[in-house]
Amino acid sequence: MRSALAVLVATSVGLALPAAAGAPGEREGSAGRAAGEPVGSAARAEPDGTLVLALLSPERAMVADPRTGAATARELPGGTLCHGPVIVAGGRIVMFDLDRRRLVPRSLPLVPDGSGFALGRADTALASSHPGRVWLGRYTWVDDTRGWVALREVDATGRVTARMRIRLGRWAWPVAVVDGGLLTNRGRGIVLRRPQGPRVRIARAWPLAAAGDRFAWCPRGCGRVGVWSPTGARLLDPPRGLRPDVRGQPAFSPDGSRLALPVRTPAGSRVAVVDLVANRWNVVRGSRLGDYRATAWSPSGRWLYFTGRRDRLLASRDGVAPPVRLPIRTGGTVMSMSGSSRDVAPERPAAWR
Numbered sequence: 024m025r026s027a028l029a030v031l032v033a034t035s036v037g038l039a040l041p042a043a044a045g046a047p048g049e050r051e052g053s054a055g056r057a058a059g060e061p062v063g064s065a066a067r068a069e070p071d072g073t074l075v076l077a078l079l080s081p082e083r084a085m086v087a088d089p090r091t092g093a094a095t096a097r098e099l100p101g102g103t104l105c106h107g108p109v110i111v112a113g114g115r116i117v118m119f120d121l122d123r124r125r126l127v128p129r130s131l132p133l134v135p136d137g138s139g140f141a142l143g144r145a146d147t148a149l150a151s152s153h154p155g156r157v158w159l160g161r162y163t164w165v166d167d168t169r170g171w172v173a174l175r176e177v178d179a180t181g182r183v184t185a186r187m188r189i190r191l192g193r194w195a196w197p198v199a200v201v202d203g204g205l206l207t208n209r210g211r212g213i214v215l216r217r218p219q220g221p222r223v224r225i226a227r228a229w230p231l232a233a234a235g236d237r238f239a240w241c242p243r244g245c246g247r248v249g250v251w252s253p254t255g256a257r258l259l260d261p262p263r264g265l266r267p268d269v270r271g272q273p274a275f276s277p278d279g280s281r282l283a284l285p286v287r288t289p290a291g292s293r294v295a296v297v298d299l300v301a302n303r304w305n306v307v308r309g310s311r312l313g314d315y316r317a318t319a320w321s322p323s324g325r326w327l328y329f330t331g332r333r334d335r336l337l338a339s340r341d342g343v344a345p346p347v348r349l350p351i352r353t354g355g356t357v358m359s360m361s362g363s364s365r366d367v368a369p370e371r372p373a374a375w376r
Contacts, residue, residue, distance in 0.1 A: 231284065
């Protein structure tokens with residue numbers, strides 16, 4: 024029930040923890056607005072975009088306005104989120120739903136008014152690097168250890184825009200579509216198979232994030248972060264006292280210049296932001312994380328959203344300022360989140376059709 028996100032590769036320069044960064048064991052809050060304080064008109068700038076959340080207990084998909092807290096949710100059949108994440112594509116959301124006792128991917132509007140429609144049969148869904156599209160896959164197994172996955176890329180209307188078919192080996196499982204190929208777990212490593220170009224194999228690695236033509240991984244022991252793009256691969260060393268947290272869900276800023284990822288510190292789980300231009304790590308002060316450690320950026324890249332303790336949603340200005348609490352009442356645990364460029368402010372609770 025995990026999902027991969029995105030990553031950017033920068034030139035290799037030594038990483039340093041800036042003096043202004045929150046260090047391991049930092050105090051909650053700072054001068055000005057306190058950590059966990061609701062967002063108000065006094066904020067230097069308001070959060071932007073719309074948050075799309077996957078919630079547990081019970082399973083639900085929620086669309087929420089991070090400024091006002093207005094939200095609408097749809098309850099899902101139990102176990103639905105294990106088949107794929109809630110994906111934003113073309114001003115709509117794509118998720119698995121129950122149709123005549125069968126789980127199928129469905130395209131639904133971000134706003135509660137308007138009907139949804141099925142996108143055909145599929146066993147899994149993956150985000151596409153093309154705006155407004157999503158990859159849907161179906162498995163064909165030869166035996167318990169070998170099989171195929173047939174993937175089709177569709178837009179939010181269901182129109183097929185691309186196809187690929189990849190053989191799956193022992194314990195292989197799709198993670199993301201990267202550089203026109205399929206990134207999979209395989210045993211204790213990861214493999215990228217592309218229609219053009221050689222395979223990329225990384226042994227003893229756990230995938231962290233992927234998007235476009237790049238991905239990130241955690242080497243054995245997860246003391247570093249690896250990044251790959253067609254131009255090459257390298258490893259990033261965090262400052263002393265920080266360790267990437269494989270239980271979290273990293274996210275890259277829209278311009279790809281920063282990577283937000285959960286880290287473990289002596290003071291507990293926190294959010295760190297890696298500036299891939301300046302090659303610096305910054306721990307967001309007061310960023311204690313919730314169970315699933317989900318992160319997402321606003322469309323402008325000016326706000327970093329993440330899950331806090333006690334089911335709170337928090338936002339940090341530029342991924343640097345101490346977090347403020349968003350006025351969204353989830354009523355449950357946030358398993359994953361993503362942002363949409365459309366600003367949606369539902370005026371009343373309503374279930375999608």
